[in-house]
Amino acid sequence: MIIETHALTKKYGNKTACDQIDLSIEAGQVYGFLGRNGAGKSTCIKMLTGLVFPTSGSGTVLGRPLGDVSAREKMGYLPELFRYQDWMTGLDLLNFHAQLFKLKNKKDQISRVLKLVGLVGQENYKVGSYSKGMQQRIGLACALLPNPQLIFLDEPTSALDPIGRKDVRDIIVSLKDEGTTVFLNSHLLSEVEAVCDSVTFIHKGKVVKSARMDELLMTKILLTIRANGLTEELFAKLNKQHESLQKLADGSLTVSLNDYEEIPALAASLIANGVTLYELTPHRETLETVFMQIVGEEGQSS
Amino acid sequence: MLNYFPNTSVTHGMGNQFKPFAIQMVTKMGFQFSAMLIALLTIMLGSGAIASELESGLIQGILSRPIQRYQYILGKLGGLVILACTYATLLFSLILVIGAFFGLSTITSLTFSQIMTGWLLYLLLPVAVLCLTLFGSVSLKAVSNGILMIFIYILGNVGGMVEMIGQYVSNNSVIGTGIFISLISPFQTIYSTMERVMVPNSELAASAMSAASLSGSGKPASLWMFLYIAIYMLGFVTLAIRKFSNKDIT
Numbered sequence: 148m149i150i151e152t153h154a155l156t157k158k159y160g161n162k163t164a165c166d167q168i169d170l171s172i173e174a175g176q177v178y179g180f181l182g183r184n185g186a187g188k189s190t191c192i193k194m195l196t197g198l199v200f201p202t203s204g205s206g207t208v209l210g211r212p213l214g215d216v217s218a219r220e221k222m223g224y225l226p227e228l229f230r231y232q233d234w235m236t237g238l239d240l241l242n243f244h245a246q247l248f249k250l251k252n253k254k255d256q257i258s259r260v261l262k263l264v265g266l267v268g269q270e271n272y273k274v275g276s277y278s279k280g281m282q283q284r285i286g287l288a289c290a291l292l293p294n295p296q297l298i299f300l301d302e303p304t305s306a307l308d309p310i311g312r313k314d315v316r317d318i319i320v321s322l323k324d325e326g327t328t329v330f331l332n333s334h335l336l337s338e339v340e341a342v343c344d345s346v347t348f349i350h351k352g353k354v355v356k357s358a359r360m361d362e363l364l365m366t367k368i369l370l371t372i373r374a375n376g377l378t379e380e381l382f383a384k385l386n387k388q389h390e391s392l393q394k395l396a397d398g399s400l401t402v403s404l405n406d407y408e409e410i411p412a413l414a415a416s417l418i419a420n421g422v423t424l425y426e427l428t429p430h431r432e433t434l435e436t437v438f439m440q441i442v443g444e445e446g447q448s449s
Numbered sequence: 450m451l452n453y454f455p456n457t458s459v460t461h462g463m464g465n466q467f468k469p470f471a472i473q474m475v476t477k478m479g480f481q482f483s484a485m486l487i488a489l490l491t492i493m494l495g496s497g498a499i500a501s502e503l504e505s506g507l508i509q510g511i512l513s514r515p516i517q518r519y520q521y522i523l524g525k526l527g528g529l530v531i532l533a534c535t536y537a538t539l540l541f542s543l544i545l546v547i548g549a550f551f552g553l554s555t556i557t558s559l560t561f562s563q564i565m566t567g568w569l570l571y572l573l574l575p576v577a578v579l580c581l582t583l584f585g586s587v588s589l590k591a592v593s594n595g596i597l598m599i600f601i602y603i604l605g606n607v608g609g610m611v612e613m614i615g616q617y618v619s620n621n622s623v624i625g626t627g628i629f630i631s632l633i634s635p636f637q638t639i640y641s642t643m644e645r646v647m648v649p650n651s652e653l654a655a656s657a658m659s660a661a662s663l664s665g666s667g668k669p670a671s672l673w674m675f676l677y678i679a680i681y682m683l684g685f686v687t688l689a690i691r692k693f694s695n696k697d698i699t
Binding site: 190 | 505506507509510511512513514515516517695697698699
């Protein structure tokens with residue numbers, strides 16, 4: 148495991164930011180870390196990167212205990228609130244971080260990351276004159292300098308335009324192809340869905356669900372039904388069998404099914420009761436609907 | 450200033466003695482104001498050195514790299530010491546050059562040993578201020594730290610004055626209070642010792658300055674006091690490292 152934590156807890160006075168976090172992350176995957184604002188995601192990342200000290204619990208990152216400096220030699224981190232020395236040029240900043248990483252082949256690595264983040268030709272301008280998106284790119288370049296085995300990206304696309312977001316997605320995919328483990332914290336669920344292999348949902352400092360992305364999204368099928376002749380009596384009868392059955396404003400129905408095999412039976416039942424079927428459209432559940440279910444339910448229950 | 454002092458009560462009736470007195474005053478004030486300027490600039494440099502990076506979040510990108518936290522503190526201290534000492538050396542040299550240019554006997558009569566000792570003591574002042582300010586920068590916000598450090602620095606001047614008043618009225622408890630204040634803020638003690646080295650015959654000038662309420666000036670510091678100052682500086686750097694090493698970077 149490239150990251151392993153046991154009951155990792157962080158308290159600030161009476162407030163618990165992270166509560167008994169257990170993570171077990173295999174190397175070489177893109178790992179999504181999801182939750183609402185203030186759920187404790189950034190605090191958890193900061194504990195893993197050694198910026199914040201846990202109140203209790205333990206863990207290892209790259210086989211070293213949390214906070215161990217040697218682990219950071221092969222670890223990249225792009226903070227959520229990225230801020231860099233704005234009086235430096237992009238090149239100066241990369242040189243500075245290359246020195247912090249004690250890199251031997253600084254020049255090669257700097258030109259590699261500049262190319263990767265699309266800042267070639269912009270490196271001699273002052274960081275202060277960069278747009279927010281360019282600052283995020285230079286931050287990403289700094290994090291990629293040591294050719295990391297593990298990289299933490301805390302909201303890496305928050306300041307980027309759609310093209311920039313796609314570029315970052317491509318970088319994440321190429322990092323994964325090279326065997327780098329990417330720990331991604333993002334509110335852009337479509338982005339997480341597109342690149343992550345596994346996700347963990349965190350709510351009010353606690354892990355509420357961890358699963359592989361394919362397992363998470365394949366568990367439920369959302370079926371949209373357009374039909375005519377559905378009586379209230381029949382709707383009530385079907386609702387007893389399928390609690391998730393809902394009538395939408397445009398008159399169509401939606402129902403959440405566990406399996407594709409349930410679709411023919413439902414269609415047969417509708418036809419047998421004199422309903423005229425025009426359309427049956429199954430959808431895979433999106434990460435957004437899963438997120439709303441998991442985090443929303445937790446929010447209501449707490 | 451040369452027009453002002455002949456009319457004061459201190460210089461009244463001094464006749465031909467006035468010129469060396471005025472020269473001493475110019476030299477003393479040159480050192481005094483430049484030392485105060487250096488101390489305040491050092492406070493400005495040091496108060497936000499770490500605090501402002503903590504506040505802006507800039508530090509997150511640095512401390513997530515493979516460096517120890519003590520290296521960060523010592524790196525900051527080293528850089529600021531070089532900067533403050535360079536500036537202090539520049540000012541110190543300028544005072545000497547200007548004094549020599551106008552043929553001030555207080556400057557032209559200085560020996561090499563006096564200049565070197567004076568220079569080292571002059572450098573010690575910003576370094577000592579920096580050690581305390583850096584600890585404040587780890588513990589407080591930049592602005593609060595700056596205000597507190599200026600207060601502590603001025604407190605040292607008050608301590609010198611209190612000690613001097615104690616000596617004047619021969620009251621041991623007042624002297625003790627002055628010494629206690631100097632232990633909290635030993636910067637005036639460093640300055641006074643430097644002044645005694647660079648302007649050795651400045652007792653008359655010192656009394657004139659004190660009469661004008663510009664500064665206090667106690668006895669020159671003993672070797673024990675300098676040992677205390679060394680412990681004071683090391684202590685605050687150690688405390689800064691210790692506090693910073695356990696600090697959550699949020």
